[in-house]
Amino acid sequence: GLLSIAGAACADGVTATVTASSDYDFRGITQNAKDPALAISVDYAHDSGFYAGIWGSPVDFGGCCNEAMELDYYAGYAWGSEDGPAWNAFAVYYTYPSTGSGEGLDASFPEVNFGVTYKWLNAKLWYSWDFANFDHDAYYLDTSGTFALPNDFSLVVHAGYSGGDYWSSQVSGLSEYYDYSIGVTKSVGHFNLGLKFIDGSNLEELNNTPSDVFSSDSKAYFSISTTFPWSSK
Numbered sequence: 001g002l003l004s005i006a007g008a009a010c011a012d013g014v015t016a017t018v019t020a021s022s023d024y025d026f027r028g029i030t031q032n033a034k035d036p037a038l039a040i041s042v043d044y045a046h047d048s049g050f051y052a053g054i055w056g057s058p059v060d061f062g063g064c065c066n067e068a069m070e071l072d073y074y075a076g077y078a079w080g081s082e083d084g085p086a087w088n089a090f091a092v093y094y095t096y097p098s099t100g101s102g103e104g105l106d107a108s109f110p111e112v113n114f115g116v117t118y119k120w121l122n123a124k125l126w127y128s129w130d131f132a133n134f135d136h137d138a139y140y141l142d143t144s145g146t147f148a149l150p151n152d153f154s155l156v157v158h159a160g161y162s163g164g165d166y167w168s169s170q171v172s173g174l175s176e177y178y179d180y181s182i183g184v185t186k187s188v189g190h191f192n193l194g195l196k197f198i199d200g201s202n203l204e205e206l207n208n209t210p211s212d213v214f215s216s217d218s219k220a221y222f223s224i225s226t227t228f229p230w231s232s233k
Contacts, residue, residue, distance in 0.1 A: 012047045016040065019225035024057050027140060027160055028179025028200040031070070033060035033212040034219070049078045051090075062213035065099040065107055076113075086117045088124075109133045120145050131166040138164035154185045156196065177201035177216070190230045194223045 017040070023030050024037040031037075035058075043053035052075035059070045076090020095108040109132055115124030124142040131138035144158040159180045167176040183196020199218035 012045055014042070014044050015227050015229070016042050017225055017227045019223055021223035022221055023219065024059065025198060025219075025221055027162055028177070028181075028198055028216050029203070030212065030215050030219075031059045031061075032057070033062070033210065034215060035060060051076055051078065059096065060213065061107075062210055065096065065105045067096050067107070068098045069096070071095050071097055080117075084118070088115045088117070089113065105133070107133050115142075120147055122146070128166075131164065134166060134171050136164070136166040136169055136171050138162065138166035149184070152186060155182075156185055156194075157182050160200075174203045175201075177203055179216070181221075183221070190226050192225045194221075196221050 019039045019041075021037050021039070023034055024032040024039070037057050039055065039057040041053055041055040043051060045051040053073075055072045055074070057070050059067050061067045072092055072094050074090055074092035076088060078086065078088045080086035089112075091110065091112045093108065093110050096106070099106050099108070109128055109130050111126055111128040111131075113124055113126045115122065117123075122144045126140040126142065127137070128139075129137045139162075141161045141163075142158075143160070144156060147155040147157075149155050157180075159178070161176070161178045163176045165171075167174060177200060179198065179200030181196045181198040183194060185192065185194045187193075197218070198221050200216060203214075203216040
């Protein structure tokens with residue numbers, strides 16, 4: 001998902017990535033009521049380190065906001081080297097084009113990110129001063145480690161913590177929480193496969209929503225993605 005963009009380094013030019021997954025997971029919380037999702041992004045990257053793109057996925061918030069899809073716009077800059085620390089800073093604006101109409105709430109909001117990668121470790125801090133368009137701030141501490149395994153597999157572990165006024169003030173109906181995951185990834189030809197277990201705090205469900213909406217239940221998550229144009233390698 002979009003969380004991986006802050007740690008990615010793209011080759012110069014325009015690419016498109018298609019990802020099919022068993023759910024749209026956002027920091028341990030389903031954004032598509034536990035249903036499969038097909039996400040598409042179009043990205044531009046320059047050798048200078050600048051990059052920008054658009055990312056889209058279906059969403060299901062229980063019909064609270066006339067929601068149908070999420071469309072995110074982002075731009076950032078990456079610098080550093082593979083041998084030493086690699087740095088990344090970017091901004092993203094999450095939009096939900098069909099929300100805000102009729103009695104639906106407009107859930108669009110901005111967020112900024114700053115991250116560093118050194119060898120196997122990646123750490124990022126996300127911050128929004130208007131999370132979910134509720135006029136409350138929120139932050140997300142995001143750490144992950146990637147370790148090489150035999151046969152070109154990789155082990156990926158992750159831990160995150162969501163805090164800030166949006167969560168602690170109860171405006172969300174929830175509370176500050178943590179999430180974590182452990183899984184494996186593997187590239188097969190032009191495709192990247194991932195399988196992981198996701199869990200964390202047991203959040204109380206929002207009032208007047210089906211049990212699957214915004215669920216933080218533990219789950220197995222599978223994804224397969226490919227990026228165009230395919231290389232000749």
